[in-house]
Amino acid sequence: MNTNSLLHLLALQKAPNLGDTTAKKLIAVVGSVEGVFKEKRQNLLKIDGIGEHRIKGLFDVSLFDAAETELEFIKANNITTQSYMDSEYPERLKQCTDGPILLFQRGAINLNNRHIISIVGTRKVTTQGISFCNEFIESLSPLNPIIVSGFAYGVDITAQKAAVKHQLQTIGCLAHGLNQIYPKVHSKYVSQIEDNGGFITDFWSSDTFDRNNFLKRNRIIAGLSEATIVIESAEKGGSLVTADIANSYDREVFAVPGRPKDTQSVGCNTLIKKQQAHVLTSAADLIYMLNWDINEKPKTVQKSLFVELDDTEKTIYKYLQEQGKEHIDLIALGCNMPSYKIASVLLTMEMKGVIRPLPGKLFEVF
Missing domain, CATH: 1.10.150 (DNA polymerase; domain 1)
Known part of the structure; x- marks a missing residue:
């Protein structure tokens, strides 16, 4: 241009x-x-x-x-600009009628990856929400997805820090110009984000800081991605707006269910109840619904060494070596693991190339 x-x-x-x-x-x-x-x-x-x-x-x-x-x-300030008419403009955002005519970017963003997901949620994230978010991104990391969020308190920064930890590209969509950072306390993460992705906005350096900007920003979060995931949300909140926008774009929406009386689960439960979001309990749910190919970019490890397996994965691998083919429920029982966690761990091991699934929910080592 x-x-x-x-x-x-x-x-x-x-x-x-x-x-x-x-x-x-x-x-x-x-x-x-x-x-x-x-x-x-x-x-x-x-x-x-x-x-x-x-x-x-x-x-x-x-x-x-x-x-x-x-x-x-x-x-x-070495800012990259992209017009909606440019070939470099994000392809999925180009499909949105209200997508920005002009984007401003800073960092090392590369959107040549079809696995792009947005993760949003409450600013008052619980310890349970943080734990789920970290485990979810860790389980997805072998597929090398791009993690998009709003760089805000709570779920946003949790997701982006987890992406950096696992060397995944992450994009922060800002509700202001690239001349400032909000919240200021997150300034310490800026260089890490830019080294592993960067920041996008359609606001100018001269734009007044306004809460309505956050609602406008949410269309970019939803528009960039194949799917939007809501980790936790109260009855009202910006993440529900993002989910609504994603639905209007005909994109997939996922929500993590919670107990009925948990304040920060009300929004997610409502999305699920109204069939505005799929239930998300593990990375496997997302991969199945989006039809991602887990063999697309496998990370293999030597079967004789456990250099890429954590302690839990080592336990499962040893168990399957000794038992041979085994049903998922018996693996959980034999390895003394809760049933809600076993599917996610098995998926991670499958993507690492050390085990494979068989019909009837059976698994075996390669």
């Missing part, structure tokens, strides 16, 4: 009362973003759905003054 086109896109993005959907319509009808500003007012008004209220801001000369200032900020 050349500088002139970027300048005009910035001006169009800044125009009041337009929005991304209308901006895209104007460009499509006129033929180019530069042409939108050259077109006569009466011709623009002939476009279906375009009224005086929508376009009056286009003729404010201060738009380009503001665009010039933002362009200087972009160049001075």
Whole structure:
């Protein structure tokens, strides 16, 4: 994208009362973003759905003054820009009618990966929610997914820290410009995130910090991903908005169920009850529903060595070596493991290439 086109896109993005959907319509009808500003007012008004209220801001000369200032900020801070017309623009977000006409990125983001999931939830995450989130991402790590979240307190930062720990790419979608970080206490994670992904936003450095920005930001979280996962949520919250947006985009939504009286499980339970989300109890649920191929990028280990197996996996491997083919319930019993955890561990071992499933919920070592 050349500088002139970027300048005009910035001006169009800044125009009041337009929005991304209308901006895209104007460009499509006129033929180019530069042409939108050259077109006569009466011709623009002939476009279906375009009224005086929508376009009056286009003729404010201060738009380009503001665009010039933002362009200087972009160049001075090594920020990458992507227009919805660019081939590098996120493919799934391009499918969303209200996706941003212009994105700003910083870091080492590479979206050439079809396994992209968003993980969201309450800022008041419980110890149980943290534990589930960490185990869930660890179980998925052999498939190398990209983890998208909002870099906020609670579930967001838990998911992104877990992604970094397991060397997965993670993207923080910000509700403000790239000239600041919120919450400030998370500034200590910025370099780690940028080394393992980066940050995306459609807000300018000059945009006022506003709570409504968070709701607008959520469409990017939902739009980037194949599926949105809600770890924990109260009866109301931004994560439920993200789930609703994901459903409107015809994307898969998953929610972790909880006890009926747990405050931070009410939102998830409601999503499941209203059939607005699939039940998520382990990584296996997600892989099955999304039809991910676990043999796509297997991580193999030497069967004689346990350099890539944790203590629990070593116990299971030794048990199967001694017993041969065994049913999942008997594996749990023989290894003294809770039944809710065994499926996730077996899945991880399967993806590592040390065991394989057989019909009838049987497993054996390779």
